Amino acid sequence: MPVHQEPCQHKVLQLEPSNFAELAGYKRLDARKRYAATTKSGRAPRKKEGHAVEDAATELAQSFPGPLVLPHDDLNYDPTSSSQSLRSWLHEKERNKPSQQRKTIYVANIPEITPAMASMEDWTKPILSPDRGDPATKKLESLVSPDVENLVDYLSAFYHGMAVKKFPQVLKWVSWEEEEGKSSTKSRPPGVPKHVGLAYGDNVTRIRARPSPDGLFKGQLDLNDILDAATDMLPTDAYSIIVPVDHDIHEGEEDDFCCGRAYGGSRICVVQTARYHPVLDRGNKIDHEHTWPASHCKDYVDGICASEEIEPIPAVPTQIGASQLGPLRAAISAASLIPPPSTIEELRVLWFARLARTAAHELGHCMGMDHCVYYACNMQGTAGMTEDGRQPPYLCPVCLGKISHAVACELQHGSEEARKVYVRQRYEALGEFCKRWEGNGLFAGFGAWIGERLGKVEEEESEH
Known part of the structure; x- marks a missing residue:
């Protein structure tokens, strides 16, 4: 015993x-x-x-x-x-000093997955192996990611005195059409294209994609591209904007993953939920x-x-x-x-x-x-x-x-x-x-x- x-x-x-x-x-x-x-x-x-x-x-x-x-x-x-x-x-x-003209922290909704990009749903689910996860935790794979409304409430208290609001536009993952002959599927598993699109309003930003190097997630997104999108969507009254995503992210070819990144001078930041999934705790030796x-x-x-x-x-x-x-x-x-x-x-x-x-x-x-x-x-x-x-x-x-x-x-x-x-x-x-x-x-x-x-x-x- x-x-x-x-x-x-x-x-x-x-x-x-x-x-x-x-x-x-x-x-x-x-x-x-x-x-x-x-x-x-x-x-x-x-x-x-x-x-x-x-x-x-x-x-x-x-x-x-x-x-x-x-x-x-x-x-x-x-x-x-x-x-x-x-x-x-x-x-x-x-x-950047806060001012009456720029005093609002915007929190974007987690981007929706459109039907055309349904395969991206699988990217948010950790790929567990015997040495990474306890079989008893399998039920947690269906756990729903955190609610942005709660994040707004927490940040409103943490940055008390600043206005914290949800970003008004809906963000969506959409297909990014590759030019014929330019896309490469070499070493890419099915369902992981070279690029995806992040749509907001009438705009779409190209986001590079790749398999996660450590094999923990099927697909991974380039956070620098997401930061570019955040720069474009920054409202005129924004002090800053944060974009949470449910997908694994990285910031360079040599980087395995990154939980979040901010560029202070640009007033933009991105965070991911994927690596914080409780189902990964055993593998992470938490x-x-x-x-x-x-x-x-x-x-x-x-x-x-x-x-x-x-x-x-x-x-x-x-x-x-x-x-x-x-x-x-x-x-x-x-x-x-x-x-x-x-x-x-x-x-x-x-x-x-x-x-x-x-x-x-x-x-x-x-x-x-x-x-x-x-x-x-x-x-x-x-x-x-x-x-x-x-x-x-x-x-x-x-x-x-x-x-x-x-x-x-x-x-x-x-x-x-x-x-x-x-x-x-x-x-x-x-x-x-x-x-x-x-x-x-x-x-x-x-x-x-x-x-x-x-x-x-x-x-x-x-x-x-």
């Missing part, structure tokens, strides 16, 4: 980068520089105030821990990635017990580092003490009460939660934000599906400063005090959204994290 394994208690939390980070070449900026990154001046506190800054950083880590930097993470491959402070973001020449927020469990982190022969460092009393309280602990406690998703509806919500986090990330690039290297943050880069599941839905102090300034100060012409009020109101809007989705671990955890974080924000307001 199989040995029953007790659930992990996540007793001690990893609030700083892992022991592997040094081997990877990642060196985190110190507390003074992280503080400076949140200010418009870019100045760090005077050195004689260093102890106060360090003490504040220790408490702040209970809300905003450092990036984990585990083997095969994005910061493992690019450990010296440049940092973008609030000051450098403010002076970014290509950044540890549901240690997705965010429990990804910061020290035992879990030490176990991954052991694969690189990194010996764990015993937790010190301060680390143990800091692990017991704060927003991250509240998030883990709340998420731990949610059983692993098993019903079709629970798995569909899991699928939506993954899409929502990535959509918010890509739209952050449209806001002019680079990948975050300061903290574990929704704006971190990701190198794969496992890392994707470990990352949080919140914005760190540096990235939150950018969004709050863009909306409260640039769009709404508010003061610094108005910006602080905006931060609280944004948390409240996100908290209300999470309450409606408490049966999902990510949203339950995020809601609990927000509740604790709001208490700290209100405490800071009363002190001033």
